[in-house]
Amino acid sequence: MTGAIAEVVGVRVEAPGGALLDHVDLTVLPGEVLGVVGESGSGKTTLALALLGETPPGTRATAGRVTVAGTPMLHVTPAERRQHLGRIVAYVPQDPVLALNPAMRVGRQVAEVARAHHDRRDETIDTRAMRALRRAELPGDPSFLRRWPHQISGGQQQRVTLAQAVVNEPRLLVLDEPTTGLDVITQADLLAQLRRLRDEAGCGILYVTHDIAAVAGIADRLAVLYAGRVVEEGPTSTLLSQPRHPYTAALIDAVPDPRRARGSAGLPGVVPPVGARPSGCSFAPRCGLVERLCLDAPPPPAHVGTQHRVACLNSERTGSVVVSAPTVRRVSTPSPRTSPSPANTLLVVEDLHAVHRTRRRQVVAAAGISFSLDRDECVALLGASGSGKSTIARCIVGLHRPTAGTVRLGGTILGRSVRHRRRDQRRRIQLVPQNPADTLDPSRTVGEQVARPARILRRRSARQAVAEAVELLDQVRLPTAVAARRPGELSGGERQRVALARALAARPEVLVCDEITSALDVSVQAVVLDLLADLRTELGLAMVFISHDLGVVASVADRVAVLADGRVCETGPTREVLESPRTPVARQLVHAAPRLPYRDVADATSVS
């Protein structure tokens, strides 16, 4: 394509076990946003690196070329690459906490990047840095420049990395999951700002993500990456309304949407790892439309419309059949509840106050929170980060001591901390923590950890507890062989399922889930939500579900309590709150939730 800012032609990146990327062809036009979508392990970070002219340690680019603004990026000397980075292509990393130097003031961090491409004595450097910060919509005043990274919010930190990227006015901006870890409101702000930045600066943007909904509102074109190959590519509207590859269709179906009552559909399984990829189509093992021909050779990409390419032999059937594809499981619709009935109430939180004390100051996390939970009901606590959600969860399980207020379980007031609760009280409420990376003890096997609660809380013998653990792993749809593994060998979704199994080992009545899917890929998230819904019906669990994501909340919760600044500002049945939010906070959250613009909502709700 002529006039392209970035061209990727037939790129193959090889690791010792096999190819991380193979036959990748992509172009980015000036002023265009190309969204690259794929799950963990699909090769999207490798692709982002390839555009910077880098390959992951231990791998080599063995075929193809990458050109940005006419400059070849692969196979150049490190000195040349340093010249290109920032000027021709710039990178915005996934985690700003890791990308920013905690011991350098914000202003200087941006100026340092400018200095790399200008004379050290150049007097325009500071004005350049100010301009970049303003362009990233951060206050460019001297007091902001003097802040340290820990003194600004997560969204602002991400904007600082954005300012670093644009300070040298690159032709192509590569963003790697820039909104993962941000709450929906901050994410919506950042995406809107990227749109303005693109219009203003006229640079091309390559936006890499696992969340097709996040990128849908900003990308002009989408490319779907699976197991190192582009399986579908086309204009965003076409791709979302008429996906022709079963994988694209499944990814779209996995996105929870507040407007759909029936919830999302999970895509079980994982991307086959390098070295274990089938000789035919790599998606075949997870595909509902698989045929004999699919297993012979990877299907070649074929044009199915203007600028719309797809690598699937069955692309004609995908559009019509995908809704009933066998790999796709439906989450049952949460039964609508109008109001809590007092006779059936299980958990009551009344006028809860809690603070966080740091050395110098005190932050109010909860200022008079009240809500109740019925037997086999799911109440969602919805709020942006910093609204006090996690602290409330910790107060309920007794890990954080509230300054005032009570938590009642089945009519009895619970002790303020775990130490003041009886064993049976501890057993009845179980917490599933947020971060799959540290929910599990890395030095113990999964089996040991899942067995432990039964021993401590239910006084089972060691043998009995281990036997139960195996059953529980089966219940959360993990192979029993997982019991002998350590958490380091599991994926994030698998670890989160182990954490669920561990909570279930106590035979709880209330499950407190603290953002349990926020660190997972959308497709994995759908599988976990699916599992939660099944467990609720099987075991009759009541659930406090904490989230900042409306789509997720819509698919699991019966009622919603919207939190802001440690207060409940709105509560009601999920549908009601999502369809007609009454308070500004709730409206803002509903408005900011990423959703797929081209989805046929009427049709989606009528199925199920």
Place this chain on the structure above:
Amino acid sequence: MRRLSRALGPAGGAGALAVVVILALALVGPFVAPHGAAERVGAAFVAPTSEAWLGTDQLGRDVLSRLLHGGRSMLLLSCAALGLAYLVGGAIGLVAALAPGPVETALMRPLDVLLALPPFLVLAVLATGSGRGAVVIVAAVGLANIPGIARVVRTAALEVSVRGWVEAATARGERIAAIACREILPNITKPLLADAGVRITTAISLVGTANFLGLGLQPPLADWGLMIAENRSGLLLQPWAVLAPALCIAVLAVGVNVTADALTQPGRRYGGTPAAIEGGRQ
């Protein structure tokens, strides 16, 4: 065995081998020594001969025999001192990490005072107060190490104590001791091991120095530290009487350090599977 050698790597393997050789020398030595530790075999400061391979010392005793006899006491004293220090310091550090507030202050502040005292002052005071000997050395070297160990353990444990799995254990009501031993201790071995490498070396040299200064073990006992002290007057006449024990101490110290370094390399040992690295995002 294969797992161990993979965990160590080539450099660590060499270090571990050095440690094993010195340990074997010290433990088996007394049984294979050609002469008794106090037995005179000839004139003082005789250079190595076919009879006495490392020559004789200032009293005409066989240096090789004394070398083989003299490792045991040094290793035993160092191990006892460090064992005591890790037991006391580790317990204090863990409790301080898990019980912040007044308990932590009550435990940690006295240790800061102890940390401010030079170890030899402690040793000298103890030696004057209760006489010289093995017990004093163990107590002094132990005391010198307790504050440092407590601080390292506390810092490492604090970091781990806010992790999800520890919270889960707290929430199910595990006892403090169970949380400390089951949930925290196995996950802070890396920083502890890195610290222990340096600590073992300094403990060995502290024990050696104490004996050298005559504050600990007394002649005619064979001990590497004592041997260096006794024979330094004849360093020019018969250097082996000093060099041999010094070399043993040095090899042991370096070996311990290299081994500890190898074990704490990132990517080796715990969870160092490729899956764990690839799964970094989650």
